[in-house]
Amino acid sequence: xxxxxxxxxxxxxxxxxxxxxxxxxxxSVPPYLFWYVQxxxxxxxxxxxxxxxxxxxxxxxxxxxxxxxxxxxxxxTKPSAHMSDAAEYFCAVIAYSGAGSYQLxxxxxxxxxxxx
Amino acid sequence: xxxVTQTPRxxxxxxxxxxxxxxxxxxGHRSVSWYQQTPGQGLQFLFEYFxxxxxxxxxxxxxxxxxxxxxxxxxxxxxTLELGDSALYLCASRAGQRADTQYFGPGTRLTVL
Numbered sequence: 001x002x003x004x005x006x007x008x009x010x011x012x013x014x015x016x017x018x019x020x021x022x023x024x025x026x027x028s029v030p031p032y033l034f035w036y037v038q039x040x041x042x043x044x045x046x047x048x049x050x051x052x053x054x055x056x057x058x059x060x061x062x063x064x065x066x067x068x069x070x071x072x073x074x075x076x077t078k079p080s081a082h083m084s085d086a087a088e089y090f091c092a093v094i095a096y097s098g099a100g101s102y103q104l105x106x107x108x109x110x111x112x113x114x115x116x
Numbered sequence: 117x118x119x120v121t122q123t124p125r126x127x128x129x130x131x132x133x134x135x136x137x138x139x140x141x142x143x144g145h146r147s148v149s150w151y152q153q154t155p156g157q158g159l160q161f162l163f164e165y166f167x168x169x170x171x172x173x174x175x176x177x178x179x180x181x182x183x184x185x186x187x188x189x190x191x192x193x194x195x196t197l198e199l200g201d202s203a204l205y206l207c208a209s210r211a212g213q214r215a216d217t218q219y220f221g222p223g224t225r226l227t228v229l
Contacts, residue, residue, distance in 0.1 A: 101171035
C-alpha cells in the first residue's frame, strides 16, 4: 500500500531563509505525488504534482520539489520564505483502490512558521 | 471556471442528530471524493463517487453515507452524530477516472456538542 511520511510536524524559518519540508513515500509502483497547502480555515490548495514527466517539479508561489527514487523522497523547497508562506503543508500519494477509484493518502502535515 | 463549492461552511449540531453536507464539483468533473480532517487523525478518505456510483469507501462506520446526483453534485450524510464526528469535511473533485489532480473545496466545519 502506498503511504507518505512527513518529517517534522512543525518547522520554523526566518523570513528570507530556505524552506525545506520533507516527505518520504512508500509505493510498490511508480507513484503520483502531490504537495498541498492549507491556510487557516480553508481547504487544500494544490502546490505541485509529480507524474513521472520530470523529476524536478515547479509549482506555484516559488515552490518546487524533487523526486528522488533512490531515496524515496519528494521534498518541498523554496529558496526564500515569505510571511505569506506560513501555513500547513501536506504531502500526498495517490493510490489505485480498484474499480476505477483513486484516493489520496496524506501525510500528517507540516506546519510552517515564518519568523520576521 | 468556478472552483469546488461546499455548503454550509459551518454547522453546529448536538449528539444524536443527523447532518447533510453538500458539494458542487468543478464544472465537467465527474468524480467527487470526501475526506475528514481532524487534529488527531489528520486527513482520512471517506468515499468517492463517480457517475452517481460509489467507487470506494474508507474505513468509517455505516453512519457515514453519501450520494451523487446526475449533475455530479454530491451530498454526504452523517446520522446519529457523536462528539468525535466534529471535524472539517473536505470535498474534492477530479475530471475523470485516472489519477487526475483532485481539487478541494473550502470545507464544512462541523461541531458536535
